[in-house]
Amino acid sequence: MTELLQNPVSMSKVCNELAGIIDSGRNIEESQIGQLPYLQAVIKESFRLHPPAPFLLPRQAETATKVTGYTIPKDARVLINIWGMGRDANIWSEPEKFVPERFLAKTVDFNGGDFGLIPFGAGRRICPGMPLAIRMVHLVLGSLLNHFKWKLPADVERNGVDMAEKFGVTLIKAVPLCAIATQI
Incomplete structure (x- = not known):
């Protein structure tokens, strides 16, 4: 929601898509998510920039191995920094910008098949709650956007949104978002 409030063009595109497919003010159904490619792109871009963990x-490592010129010794513990992967200029053009359109031209899923976007992990250790999380994020964001018109308070608009993140087991905003919702 924070990224959309800071990017009014993206906000209007997703709201127009919802109004065209669902009709403003109506409830979004799980079966309709597949008909909302821009909403899906917004979610993917949000997970790229702000992964849950x-x-x-x-x-x-089961054996000593080399990965991109680095030697990883046997039994070494390796942490995969997906936050850093989402901001890697070798993978993403303009990695710090919120650009949902980058996901419209190519098929990228969350299931670990595309290692550029793995907010829930991959393989045997993939998050077991991923299917529920993906459905709920689409339904909640779609519902919030379809039922309300959103804007930032005047002081936040003037000073900008603090995008600092608090790192821990999960990733959260350091300063919670303050936004004004007006029912449609």
């Missing part, structure tokens, strides 16, 4: 569960 900054690191995946630790992995342990």
